[in-house]
Every structure is written in structure tokens, then in C-alpha cells.
Amino acid sequence: MPNWLLPEFIADVLPAEARKMEEIRRKVLDAFRSYGYELVVPPMLEYLESLLTGVGQDTEIYTFKLIDQLSGRTMGIRADMTTQVARIDAHLLNRNAVTRLCYAGSILHTRPSGLQGTREPLQIGAEIFGYPGIEADAEIQDLALTSLKAANITGVCLDLSHVGVLKSLIAADPLAQIFEAQLFDLLETKDMPGLTELTKGFHEDTRNALLALPDMYGDINVLKEARKVLPENGGIEKALNELEFLAGQADCGRVTIDLADMHGYHYHSGVMFAAYVPGLPNALARGGRYDHVAEAFGRSRPATGFSMDLRELARLLPAPEKRRAILAPWNNDEKCRQAIRELRKSGELVVFELPGAKSEHDEFVCDRELVCETENGNWNVKTVSKDE
Known part of the structure; x- marks a missing residue:
């Protein structure tokens, strides 16, 4: 078997799609922050009993298991981050007041959730801990819909x-x-x-x-x-x-x-x-109340939240337009270097043309170039003609 083949339902994400996923991630996390949610980053691995605390049988089936070489105990690769965030709230933060937490990261499943699914979803979500009332559920529901709007998903x-x-x-x-x-x-x-x-x-x-x-x-x-x-x-x-x-x-x-x-x-x-959304059988986001999960961590805290898969969201959106970029020659001239610094500082995308080589890009189109004016040695941006 060729050594470049990946396991079934595991795939690389190429530049244009990766950029789309990252832009959605930033927009959604910004939406979470605007509601007052604090970002946490749980570990990819935990002891199995911690990962599977308070969850249904489906999560156990989806969880990869392995033996820790240091302790000899069974560990699991997270198949869902909700329980991890509940553990952080109950055991590490240990707050008595209402706590709002959010997260984003890869999870791993032993099997895909559908024919076109992946075994490595990129999960993003938000949770409220410490409030039993329906108002918290309403906030989570509103945040889920707001997040989908931030990702440019319509017709929900x-x-x-x-x-x-x-x-x-x-x-x-x-x-x-x-x-x-x-x-x-x-x-x-x-x-x-x-x-x-x-x-x-x-x-x-x-x-x-x-x-x-x-x-x-x-x-x-x-x-x-x-x-x-x-x-x-x-x-x-x-x-x-x-x-x-x-x-x-x-x-x-x-x-x-x-x-x-x-x-x-x-x-x-x-x-x-x-x-x-119309035309897609799987849910884009799922959420709800889960008041009993944190009991095994020593504190029974009311909880409600939701999560979604950034890969799934990205697949629904059209390919982004290529960014306009400026092609600059590799040059040690200080005026050239200063011109490039100023362009990047102003928000322009500047790509070096390395000596004797051409670059290929999926995300950028170099429609301008940085050239030196022979009269005064200054460097200016010039539009590249279509014939060039």
C-alpha cells in the first residue's frame, strides 16, 4: 500500500478549504466572545473514565482507546469536547456563579457519522454552567443561530x-x-x-x-x-x-x-x-440541556450548550474569491524591503518571487508587482497586464 494513503474517512484539508474553515472559526469564536464566553482548550487525550463520564453509549462506541505507556492506564482520544469542558468547569474553575465557556478543536471518531462524513470533525461549541432556568437554554439557542449567521449559513x-x-x-x-x-x-x-x-x-x-x-x-x-x-x-x-x-x-x-x-x-x-438547512440530512448544530454530566466530577452543575462541525459548515459555503496579491522580487535593497513592510502593514498581501523560481497559489492571484523606478530608485506597485 502506498505510504501516502490516509485511513478511510480521514482527509487532508487543502489551502483554500483550510482558509475557509479558519475564517469561519474566527467569526464564530468572535460571536461567542461577544456574548461573554471564555475560550478553553482541553487536551486531546484523557483517561477513558474521565472522557466517558455521564455520556451515552454512542460516545463510547466512537472513542478510540489506547494504553498510556507511562501509567499503564487506558486512555481515550476525545470524540466530543462537551464532557471535557464540564470537567474544567466543575473541577478546575470551581466557580459558584454562572460560567460561560467555549472551545474549538479536532475530535476523532472510530467511524464516520454518515456516508460523506469524516472521522475527524473540527468541533466548535459553547456551554453555560450554573443556571437551571430556561433563560440559559434560550441564550444557547440564540447563540447557535447567531453563530450560523456569522458563518453565512442561511435558510436554517x-x-x-x-x-x-x-x-x-x-x-x-x-x-x-x-x-x-x-x-x-x-x-x-x-x-x-x-x-x-x-x-x-x-x-x-x-x-x-x-x-x-x-x-x-x-x-x-x-x-x-x-x-x-x-x-x-x-x-x-x-x-x-x-x-x-x-x-x-x-x-x-x-x-x-x-x-x-x-x-x-x-x-x-x-x-x-x-x-x-435544506438539502443536507445531518444537523449542522446540536445542543440541549445536560444537568447531570458533572456529577461524577464532584459537583452537580446545571448545564446547557451546543456544538457544530466546522468542516461541515465549510462544505456548504462556496469557494472564497482569491485574494489580490502583490508580487515582489527577492531583493536586499533597503528601499525595497521598506516598501514591502509598509505594504504589509497597510493590509496588502505581498509574495516574494524567489530567484529563478515561480510560485503557485490556490488562494492568491498576483495582479500587481513591485518594481523599481530607475530614475530615483524608489519602489512602486504596478498593475500586471493580462498579457504578461
């Missing part, structure tokens, strides 16, 4: 769901509690025959509600239907009220509700959301 549809509906239904029925894992799988795949068979023997109200959940998808009117069909229950009412509030807060083209969306059910503890 926000899909809202809430684990409180299913958890409340299961909590009210002892038999449903026994089959919680199976219920989750069946609802996730909207397997109505399997759901009909499994729920035989459940309380009638619970069974009717579970069978109705897969059809509870659509606009805000879904919540009106849910209030008619679902049993009276404090947890369900709270969940529906929170969804209604967040739907009203969403600043985007379209909002949908899906009460059977179980993505992240074992990880989240409240509202969940996903942002989609």
Missing part, C-alpha cells in the same frame, strides 16, 4: 424536542420503566409495529401517549395537539411550556417540534435542539 430550520416528555411518561408506568431502553430504540426509529407490540400491558394512558408520539411532528401547533392527547402530568406540562417558549424565541426562518426525537436521550436532561 430549528427542530426542538424535549426528553422530559418521554421520561415523564415512563416514570408514571412501572412496566414502561422496565422497557425504557427498548422504547428509546423504537421511538428513535419510529417503529410503530414494534412499539405497538411492546406497549401491550402498559397503562392505557401511557400506551396511547407512546403510540401518538411518532406522529407529533410539525410546527408549533404540535404542542396544542400534545396537550390534548398526552396525559396530565407536571413533567410533561413543563416540557411543553419550555418548548413553546423556545419556539417563540427562535430567530430563524422555520421552527419545528418533534416529540419523538430521541437523539441524545441518555445524555440530555431537558430541551434539545438541532439546526438543519
Whole structure:
């Protein structure tokens, strides 16, 4: 096998695409900072038990594992940064007040998330710790939509769901509690025959509600239907009220509700959301509340946040226009060097033409050149003619 081949679903990022990703990263981090979020940089490797604390089975499946040669303990390469940031908040910062943190970096998956996915997403996200109220969820939702706008993503549809509906239904029925894992799988795949068979023997109200959940998808009117069909229950009412509030807060083209969306059910503890754009099956951003993750780190802190993949965002955007650049000869003349310094200081892009060689660029077009005026020895910028 040629030694330049990369593993499946692992790829280099070439100059134009890398620049696009970096520009998006800067814009999104600037958006985070404008909301008061502080940047942290967790390590790529941690002991496995720390990485997998409080997360669902999916994260464990996606995590690469290896043996630490120094300690002999099993380590993992992060497949998600959220738990790491929760550890930083709970154990290192140890603040009592509300804390806003953000992050950006590569993560690694054992398998791709889709046919066109990568095993090395570039994850960027933000989290709020220490506030249990719906206002924090509204802020995170708003920040996610603002970040997508900063990345020039348009036509966003926000899909809202809430684990409180299913958890409340299961909590009210002892038999449903026994089959919680199976219920989750069946609802996730909207397997109505399997759901009909499994729920035989459940309380009638619970069974009717579970069978109705897969059809509870659509606009805000879904919540009106849910209030008619679902049993009276404090947890369900709270969940529906929170969804209604967040739907009203969403600043985007379209909002949908899906009460059977179980993505992240074992990880989240409240509202969940996903942002989609037309023509793309995968969510561009996912987020929600996860109040129990930090318990294993010694502090139970309310938490809500979101993340997205910069590679996915970059693929949606057109290739950037090439930057106009100035070609300058390699020259030790002090006037030439000073002219180049001044041009770069003013924001111009100046590329040296090395002696006897030509340069090729994907990102730049050298439409001007720096030339010496023979009369006075000064260096000036001259437009390159198309014929040259």
C-alpha cells in the first residue's frame, strides 16, 4: 500500500478549504466572545473514565482507546469536547456563579457519522454552567443561530424536542420503566409495529401517549395537539411550556417540534435542539440541556450548550474569491524591503518571487508587482497586464 494513503474517512484539508474553515472559526469564536464566553482548550487525550463520564453509549462506541505507556492506564482520544469542558468547569474553575465557556478543536471518531462524513470533525461549541432556568437554554439557542449567521449559513430550520416528555411518561408506568431502553430504540426509529407490540400491558394512558408520539411532528401547533392527547402530568406540562417558549424565541426562518426525537436521550436532561438547512440530512448544530454530566466530577452543575462541525459548515459555503496579491522580487535593497513592510502593514498581501523560481497559489492571484523606478530608485506597485 502506498505510504501516502490516509485511513478511510480521514482527509487532508487543502489551502483554500483550510482558509475557509479558519475564517469561519474566527467569526464564530468572535460571536461567542461577544456574548461573554471564555475560550478553553482541553487536551486531546484523557483517561477513558474521565472522557466517558455521564455520556451515552454512542460516545463510547466512537472513542478510540489506547494504553498510556507511562501509567499503564487506558486512555481515550476525545470524540466530543462537551464532557471535557464540564470537567474544567466543575473541577478546575470551581466557580459558584454562572460560567460561560467555549472551545474549538479536532475530535476523532472510530467511524464516520454518515456516508460523506469524516472521522475527524473540527468541533466548535459553547456551554453555560450554573443556571437551571430556561433563560440559559434560550441564550444557547440564540447563540447557535447567531453563530450560523456569522458563518453565512442561511435558510436554517430549528427542530426542538424535549426528553422530559418521554421520561415523564415512563416514570408514571412501572412496566414502561422496565422497557425504557427498548422504547428509546423504537421511538428513535419510529417503529410503530414494534412499539405497538411492546406497549401491550402498559397503562392505557401511557400506551396511547407512546403510540401518538411518532406522529407529533410539525410546527408549533404540535404542542396544542400534545396537550390534548398526552396525559396530565407536571413533567410533561413543563416540557411543553419550555418548548413553546423556545419556539417563540427562535430567530430563524422555520421552527419545528418533534416529540419523538430521541437523539441524545441518555445524555440530555431537558430541551434539545438541532439546526438543519435544506438539502443536507445531518444537523449542522446540536445542543440541549445536560444537568447531570458533572456529577461524577464532584459537583452537580446545571448545564446547557451546543456544538457544530466546522468542516461541515465549510462544505456548504462556496469557494472564497482569491485574494489580490502583490508580487515582489527577492531583493536586499533597503528601499525595497521598506516598501514591502509598509505594504504589509497597510493590509496588502505581498509574495516574494524567489530567484529563478515561480510560485503557485490556490488562494492568491498576483495582479500587481513591485518594481523599481530607475530614475530615483524608489519602489512602486504596478498593475500586471493580462498579457504578461
